[in-house]
Amino acid sequence: MAYRGRFAPSPSGPLHAGSLVAALASWLDARAHGGAWLVRIEDVDRPRNVPGADEEILRQLAACGLVPDRPPTWQSQREALYQAALDRLVREGKAYPCACSRRDIALALFAQGRERTRHGELVYPGTCRAGLHGQEARAWRLRVPEGVVPWTDRRVGVHLQNVAEEVGDFVLKRADGLFAYQLAVVVDDADQGITHVVRGEDLVDNTPRQILLQRALGVPTPQYLHAPLVLGPNGEKLSKQNGAAAVEVAQPAAALAAAARVLGITVDPRVAVPELLAQAVRAWGARYP
Structure with a gap:
């Protein structure tokens, strides 16, 4: 290309x-x-x-x-492009609704003995992966697969990250209704x-x-x-x-x-x-x- x-x-x-x-x-x-x-x-x-x-x-x-x-x-x-991408991910079971607030996530991590945050961001513990159990959806998250993601930067070389362990299922659409940076940038780069x-x-x-x-x-x-x-x-x-x-x-x-x-x-x-x-x-x- x-x-x-x-x-x-x-x-x-x-x-x-x-x-x-x-x-x-x-x-x-x-x-x-x-x-x-x-x-x-x-x-x-x-x-x-x-x-x-x-x-x-x-x-x-x-x-x-x-x-x-x-x-x-x-x-x-x-x-509209971001919503179409999110809708597709949901249809394919790759994204799901989440009812958790930041406080909910912090409490869940505390209960698991996992208080650590990464770059100020709470590692999502997967609370809503199995459903909302009658709660109202606040946000939408990507269902992150297990395993290390390797990639190579042209300037600083090889990087490895286990996103599932270090970040968790991350937000695609926020509780305030705005699309998250991660989804928007990926859709834009692909579309352009x-x-x-x-x-x-x-x-x-x-x-x-x-x-x-x-x-x-x-x-x-x-x-x-x-x-x-x-x-x-x-x-x-x-x-x-x-x-x-x-x-x-x-x-x-x-x-x-x-x-x-x-x-x-x-x-x-x-x-x-x-x-x-x-x-x-x-x-x-x-x-x-």
């Missing part, structure tokens, strides 16, 4: 230094491999959306010379023919869940590359939630050169943006042929 990559920002604020690194990495990989680069606004989590942030992100990308090869798409316009996913290293842990969901839906698994993160003063991932400043696009070459350095690429910030990007594409292609 012809290479097709994507950048999928959430419109919870403008691009900051960390999200520009992810955008640049995905754009460079597409260009180095002669492929198409798409932009998808991941606005399915409506409570986190900031009005106007989507248009500001597109403006910042354009100012940095990162222009998608197709018109951008918005997840909020694609919810994405062959290569280049994104931040903070999403490594999501990949095994997405691979399982791809298998359940019978869609291809893209190749993955997780790029280095920009860290804040506290050593945590730089994010909109911890006050990351918007990328200053009045000086796009400087912003791009800083992002390239995080990726281990040296470019000349004194040249025009097109030449800077051409330098970066050559360097990226040599590193990730």
Whole structure:
């Protein structure tokens, strides 16, 4: 298949230094491999959306010379696809309704002597796998198979995760009626023919869940590359939630050169943006042929 990559920002604020690194990495990989680069606004989590942030992100990308090869798409316009995928999984017995609240899950884990959480997320103990027993459905979960999920990242190598033990049956549609990130991203990548996913290293842990969901839906698994993160003063991932400043696009070459350095690429910030990007594409292609 012809290479097709994507950048999928959430419109919870403008691009900051960390999200520009992810955008640049995905754009460079597409260009180095002669492929198409798409932009998808991941606005399915409506409570986190900031009005106007989507248009500001597109403006910042354009100012940095990162222009998608197709018109951008918005997840909020694609919810019928997510519901169709969920309906199919339910029909095939691969997904089921869940009546558990977070408190219910915590109490069940406590009763089993399993208080540990993974990345702040309770490991689901499978309470509703056998039915709701008269309770009302709150969410919908994927029935996760036993066993280790192996996969190879193009940058950081082989990964193994037993999703059943470390995550449990994960949510596809939330109690508030919104579709979960895992379902939306897998459906979108398959529908848009994405062959290569280049994104931040903070999403490594999501990949095994997405691979399982791809298998359940019978869609291809893209190749993955997780790029280095920009860290804040506290050593945590730089994010909109911890006050990351918007990328200053009045000086796009400087912003791009800083992002390239995080990726281990040296470019000349004194040249025009097109030449800077051409330098970066050559360097990226040599590193990730």
